[in-house]
Amino acid sequence: MSVQLDENGQLRHFLTTEGLDPALLTRILDTAESFSGVIGKSVKKVPLLRGRTVINLFFESSTRTRTTFELAAKRLSADVLNVSVDTTTTKGESLLDMLRNLQAMQADMFVIRHSQSGAAEYFARHVDPGVAVLNAGDGWHAHPTQAMLDAYTIRQHKGDFEQLRIAIVGDIAHSRVARSQIHAFNGLGAGEIRVVAPNTLLPGDIDSLGVQVYNDLGAGLRDADVVIALRLQRERMQGALLPGEAEYFRHYGLSEARLRSAHPQAIVMHPGPINRGVEIDSSLADGPRSVILEQVTNGIAVRMAVMSLVLGLQPETAREST
Amino acid sequence: MSVQLDENGQLRHFLTTEGLDPALLTRILDTAESFSGVIGKSVKKVPLLRGRTVINLFFESSTRTRTTFELAAKRLSADVLNVSVDTTTTKGESLLDMLRNLQAMQADMFVIRHSQSGAAEYFARHVDPGVAVLNAGDGWHAHPTQAMLDAYTIRQHKGDFEQLRIAIVGDIAHSRVARSQIHAFNGLGAGEIRVVAPNTLLPGDIDSLGVQVYNDLGAGLRDADVVIALRLQRERMQGALLPGEAEYFRHYGLSEARLRSAHPQAIVMHPGPINRGVEIDSSLADGPRSVILEQVTNGIAVRMAVMSLVLGLQPETAREST
Amino acid sequence: MSVQLDENGQLRHFLTTEGLDPALLTRILDTAESFSGVIGKSVKKVPLLRGRTVINLFFESSTRTRTTFELAAKRLSADVLNVSVDTTTTKGESLLDMLRNLQAMQADMFVIRHSQSGAAEYFARHVDPGVAVLNAGDGWHAHPTQAMLDAYTIRQHKGDFEQLRIAIVGDIAHSRVARSQIHAFNGLGAGEIRVVAPNTLLPGDIDSLGVQVYNDLGAGLRDADVVIALRLQRERMQGALLPGEAEYFRHYGLSEARLRSAHPQAIVMHPGPINRGVEIDSSLADGPRSVILEQVTNGIAVRMAVMSLVLGLQPETAREST
Numbered sequence: 001m002s003v004q005l006d007e008n009g010q011l012r013h014f015l016t017t018e019g020l021d022p023a024l025l026t027r028i029l030d031t032a033e034s035f036s037g038v039i040g041k042s043v044k045k046v047p048l049l050r051g052r053t054v055i056n057l058f059f060e061s062s063t064r065t066r067t068t069f070e071l072a073a074k075r076l077s078a079d080v081l082n083v084s085v086d087t088t089t090t091k092g093e094s095l096l097d098m099l100r101n102l103q104a105m106q107a108d109m110f111v112i113r114h115s116q117s118g119a120a121e122y123f124a125r126h127v128d129p130g131v132a133v134l135n136a137g138d139g140w141h142a143h144p145t146q147a148m149l150d151a152y153t154i155r156q157h158k159g160d161f162e163q164l165r166i167a168i169v170g171d172i173a174h175s176r177v178a179r180s181q182i183h184a185f186n187g188l189g190a191g192e193i194r195v196v197a198p199n200t201l202l203p204g205d206i207d208s209l210g211v212q213v214y215n216d217l218g219a220g221l222r223d224a225d226v227v228i229a230l231r232l233q234r235e236r237m238q239g240a241l242l243p244g245e246a247e248y249f250r251h252y253g254l255s256e257a258r259l260r261s262a263h264p265q266a267i268v269m270h271p272g273p274i275n276r277g278v279e280i281d282s283s284l285a286d287g288p289r290s291v292i293l294e295q296v297t298n299g300i301a302v303r304m305a306v307m308s309l310v311l312g313l314q315p316e317t318a319r320e321s322t
Numbered sequence: 323m324s325v326q327l328d329e330n331g332q333l334r335h336f337l338t339t340e341g342l343d344p345a346l347l348t349r350i351l352d353t354a355e356s357f358s359g360v361i362g363k364s365v366k367k368v369p370l371l372r373g374r375t376v377i378n379l380f381f382e383s384s385t386r387t388r389t390t391f392e393l394a395a396k397r398l399s400a401d402v403l404n405v406s407v408d409t410t411t412t413k414g415e416s417l418l419d420m421l422r423n424l425q426a427m428q429a430d431m432f433v434i435r436h437s438q439s440g441a442a443e444y445f446a447r448h449v450d451p452g453v454a455v456l457n458a459g460d461g462w463h464a465h466p467t468q469a470m471l472d473a474y475t476i477r478q479h480k481g482d483f484e485q486l487r488i489a490i491v492g493d494i495a496h497s498r499v500a501r502s503q504i505h506a507f508n509g510l511g512a513g514e515i516r517v518v519a520p521n522t523l524l525p526g527d528i529d530s531l532g533v534q535v536y537n538d539l540g541a542g543l544r545d546a547d548v549v550i551a552l553r554l555q556r557e558r559m560q561g562a563l564l565p566g567e568a569e570y571f572r573h574y575g576l577s578e579a580r581l582r583s584a585h586p587q588a589i590v591m592h593p594g595p596i597n598r599g600v601e602i603d604s605s606l607a608d609g610p611r612s613v614i615l616e617q618v619t620n621g622i623a624v625r626m627a628v629m630s631l632v633l634g635l636q637p638e639t640a641r642e643s644t
Numbered sequence: 645m646s647v648q649l650d651e652n653g654q655l656r657h658f659l660t661t662e663g664l665d666p667a668l669l670t671r672i673l674d675t676a677e678s679f680s681g682v683i684g685k686s687v688k689k690v691p692l693l694r695g696r697t698v699i700n701l702f703f704e705s706s707t708r709t710r711t712t713f714e715l716a717a718k719r720l721s722a723d724v725l726n727v728s729v730d731t732t733t734t735k736g737e738s739l740l741d742m743l744r745n746l747q748a749m750q751a752d753m754f755v756i757r758h759s760q761s762g763a764a765e766y767f768a769r770h771v772d773p774g775v776a777v778l779n780a781g782d783g784w785h786a787h788p789t790q791a792m793l794d795a796y797t798i799r800q801h802k803g804d805f806e807q808l809r810i811a812i813v814g815d816i817a818h819s820r821v822a823r824s825q826i827h828a829f830n831g832l833g834a835g836e837i838r839v840v841a842p843n844t845l846l847p848g849d850i851d852s853l854g855v856q857v858y859n860d861l862g863a864g865l866r867d868a869d870v871v872i873a874l875r876l877q878r879e880r881m882q883g884a885l886l887p888g889e890a891e892y893f894r895h896y897g898l899s900e901a902r903l904r905s906a907h908p909q910a911i912v913m914h915p916g917p918i919n920r921g922v923e924i925d926s927s928l929a930d931g932p933r934s935v936i937l938e939q940v941t942n943g944i945a946v947r948m949a950v951m952s953l954v955l956g957l958q959p960e961t962a963r964e965s966t
Contacts, residue, residue: 595741616748618745622750
C-alpha cells in the first residue's frame with residue numbers, strides 16, 4: 001500500500017503521481033479549479049488553513065518553487081515558515097531529529113525539496129499521524145505538483161485526455177518533472193504519451209513507463225496536441241552526454257518551424273525557467289501557442305488544492321474571508 | 323507621458339518624484355497622515371491590502387529598506403514575499419523572465435531595488451496592467467519614498483514649504499536620495515533648495531535641477547530651516563574624490579557649532595544609516611534638533627500611502643481590523 | 645533593581661531567570677498552560693498580539709530557536725520580522741543605531757540572540773518605554789525561555805518542585821541553559837539541584853549557585869527524579885578540556901543502564917539538538933523516559949506566555965480567532 005494514501009484511498013501525503021487512480025487525480029484538478037476563481041478575484045485568501053503551520057523544508061535551494069508553495073499556503077491563511085538546510089553540514093540520523101523537532105513545534109505540513117530521490121517518502125514514513133508531507137522535488141524521482149499543474153493547464157485548454165497526443169521533449173533521464181508528468185498523464189488516461197530525446201538522455205527503465213520513444217523531433221511532434229519542452233538541467237548532466245547547447249537546439253530545440261508538424265492548435269509548455277535558444281526559441285516561448293506563464297499561475301491553485309486535500313479539508317466549505 | 327501615471331494623472335507606479343505635480347505630492351503626504359494615527363495606536367493594522375501580494379524584489383541587499391517596505395505591507399494586511407536576487411548570476415532577458423514568472427504568481431506589487439538607474443522604470447514598462455512597481459532605489463537615479471518621507475517630516479515640523487530654505491549637504495553626485503528630494507521639494511514649492519558640496523561631489527546636470535549651489539558649509543547653512551546631511555556613500559565613490567573622512571568632516575560635517583548660522587529652529591535630517599563623526603557629529607545626531615528617527619517612523623506611513631495609492635485604494639474607507 | 649521588572653514587579657523584559665520570585669516564575673508557567681490548550685486544537689491562533697510587531701534580531705544564527713520564537717509570535721497573531729546581523733561587519737555604537745532604527749519602525753518587541761553575555765540586557769537598557777526585549781541566548785550567560793520550558797515540562801510530569809531531585813549532567817561551565825535552569829529551579833523551590841560534571845567543565849562560581857556538585861555520574865543520578873543532559877558545545881570548548889567524545893560518553897553519557905540508579909519514574913530531558921552517542925544514548929533519547937520532544941512543544945506555549953506578559957497583555961481575555 002502506498003504511504004501517500006490512507007486506508008480509504010484518500011490523499012494523506014503527496015509524494016508522487018505514480019499509481020494514483022484517475023478519480024484521485026481528477027479530484028486534485030477539480031479542487032484546484034475551485035480555487036482558481038479565488039485567485040482571479042481581488043481578495044484571494046480563503047481561511048481554510050487558518051491556524052495551521054506549513055514548514056517549507058528546502059535541502060536544495062529553489063526560490064521559484066519555494067515561492068509558489070509559500071504563496072499557496074498564505075492564500076489558504078496558513079502560517080508559513082521557511083527553513084533552508086545545508087545538507088553538507090547535516091547528515092544521516094540528525095535529519096530525522098530535525099524533522100521530529102520541527103514536528104514537535106506542531107507543524108501541520110512539511111513541503112520538502114531534497115537532492116536525493118526518496119527523501120520525501122522517507123520523511124512521510126516518519127512523521128506523526130496528522131502531519132502531511134508534500135514533495136517539492138526529490139532528486140531525479142518526482143515533482144508531483146509540477147506534473148499536476150501541467151495536467152491542469154492541459155485540461156483547461158484541451159479538455160478530455162483520452163484523445164490527446166502529448167510529446168515531452170528533452171532530457172528525460174535527469175528529469176523528475178518528466179517522470180511525474182508521464183505517471184500523471186497515464187493515470188488521467190492520455191491517448192498517447194511520447195518522449196523525444198537522444199538515447200543518451202533516456203532513462204534505463206523507459207520501456208516500462210508506458211510511452212512511445214522518438215529520437216527524431218519531427219516525427220515525435222507529428223500531430224501532437226501538447227508539446228512540452230524540458231529544461232536542460234546542465235548541472236545534472238554527468239559527463240559529456242551532449243555535444244553542446246547549439247547542437248542540442250539544432251536537434252531538439254523547439255521553434256515555430258519545428259511545430260509545423262504538430263497539430264495546428266497544439267499548445268507549448270515548459271516547467272521553467274526557460275533557457276531561451278537552447279530548449280526553446282524565444283518567439284515560440286513568447287508566442288500565442290505558449291501557455292508557459294499560465295502554468296505558473298495554475299501552480300498556485302494546484303498547490304492550494306493539494307495542501308487542502310492532504311489535511312482532509314473541504315474547499316467547498318471555505319468561505320471567503322473579508 | 324510618464325509611465326508612472328495613468329491617463330487620469332493618478333499614480334500607477336512610484337518610480338521618481340521628478341515631474342509630479344503639487345496636488346499629487348500633497349495627496350501622498352495627506353494619505354500618509356491618515357495612516358499615522360494607525361501607527362500610533364496599539365492595533366496598527368488596516369485591512370486595505372488584504373489578499374494582495376507584495377513582492378520585495380531586491381537586486382541590491384538592504385535589510386533596512388526592505389524591512390520598512392515589509393512592515394508597511396504587513397500593516398496593510400498584504401502577504402509579503404521577499405526575493406533576493408544575485409545579479410552576478412542572473413542577467414539580461416532572464417530578468418524579464420523572472421519578472422513575468424513572479425507576476426504570473428498573481429503578484430499585485432513589486433518593490434524593486436537595483437544598482438542600475440532606470441531598473442524600476444524598466445520593470446514598470448513590462449508589468450501587466452493592474453500590477454504596480456515601487457522604486458526602492460535604483461542606482462544614482464531615484465529613491466522616491468525616501469524623499470517623500472523626508473517631505474512628510476518637514477511638513478510635520480515646518481508646515482508650508484513656500485517659506486522654507488532647505489540645505490542638502492554632502493555627496494550630491496552619487497545620491498539618489500538627494501535627486502529625489504530636490505524634485506519632491508521643488509514640486510511642493512519649496513522657497514529655496516540649496517546643495518552644499520565640493521565641486522567634485524556635484525552632478526554634471528546640477529544647473530538644471532533648480533537649486534542654489536554652495537561650496538562653503540557656513541554660507542550654505544545661513545538661515546536654513548531644514549538641514550539634510552547625506553550619507554557618505556563610500557562604496558559608490560569612484561577613485562579619489564575626497565581627501566579622507568576627517569578632512570570631509572572638517573569641511574562638510576554637521577555639528578552644533580556649524581548649525582549656529584542656520585535658523586534657530588532649524589531641524590536636522592539624515593536618510594540613515596549615519597556615519598557618526600563623518601557627515602554628522604554624534605551630539606547633533608542625538609540632540610533636540612535631530613528628527614532622524616522620526617524620519618524612520620514616518621517612512622512606514624509614507625510607504626503605506628504609496629502602496630495604497632498605486633493600487634487605487636482609498637484609505638478613507640479602510641476600517642480598522644479587529 | 646532589575647532592569648527586567650517594572651516598579652510593580654511585573655515582567656517588562658525577559659533577560660534572565662536569576663532573581664525572579666516564585667510567584668512570577670509560576671505566573672509564567674500558568675500563562676503558558678493557558679496557551680497549551682490553544683496549541684492542541686486545530687485552530688491555534690489567538691489575536692492577543694494582533695497589530696504588534698516582533699523583530700527577531702539574531703547576531704548568532706540559530707534556525708531552531710528563531711523558528712520557535714517566530715511560531716510563538718505568529719500564533720499570537722503578531723507580525724514577525726527576521727533580521728540576521730553579521731557581527732563581523734557591525735560593531736560598537738552602530739549596533740545601538742541599528743536598534744534605534746528598528747525601534748523607530750514601531751517594533752513592539754525584540755527577540756535577541758548574541759554571542760556576548762549581557763547583550764540582551766544592554767539592549768533592554770536602551771529601548772524606549774513600551775518596547776520589550778526577550779533574551780534568546782546571550783553568550784554563556786542565560787537562555788531563560790529554555791529554562792522556563794524545562795520547568796514547564798517538569799511541572800507537567802512531576803508537579804510540585806519541592807520534593808524533586810534534579811540532576812543536570814554535562815558541560816555546566818559553557819552552558820547558558822544550565823545557568824538559567826539552576827536559577828529557575830531554585831526560584832521555584834526545587835528540593836535539590838545537582839550538577840554532574842568533571843571539574844574542568846564546572847564554572848568558577850559554582851559554589852554560589854546553590855547546587856550539589858558530583859563528579860561521578862552514578863552518584864549524581866542516585867534517586868534523581870529529573871535527569872537533564874546538556875548538549876556538548878564543541879564549538880564553545882576552548883582547548884583540550886576533554887579527552888574525546890567516546891571518553892566523555894563513557895563517563896558522563898546517559899543510557900538506560902546508567903539511569904538504573906535514578907528514581908524508577910525519572911524523566912530524561914535535553915535542550916536539543918542531541919548528539920546521539922555522545923551525551924545521550926539513542927535508545928534512551930527515543931525511549932519512554934524521554935520527554936525531549938515534549939520540551940520542544942512546550943517551548944511554543946512558554947514563549948507565547950512570555951511575549952504576552954512583557955507587553956502586559958492578559959491571555960485570559962484572549963478570545964480565539966476563527
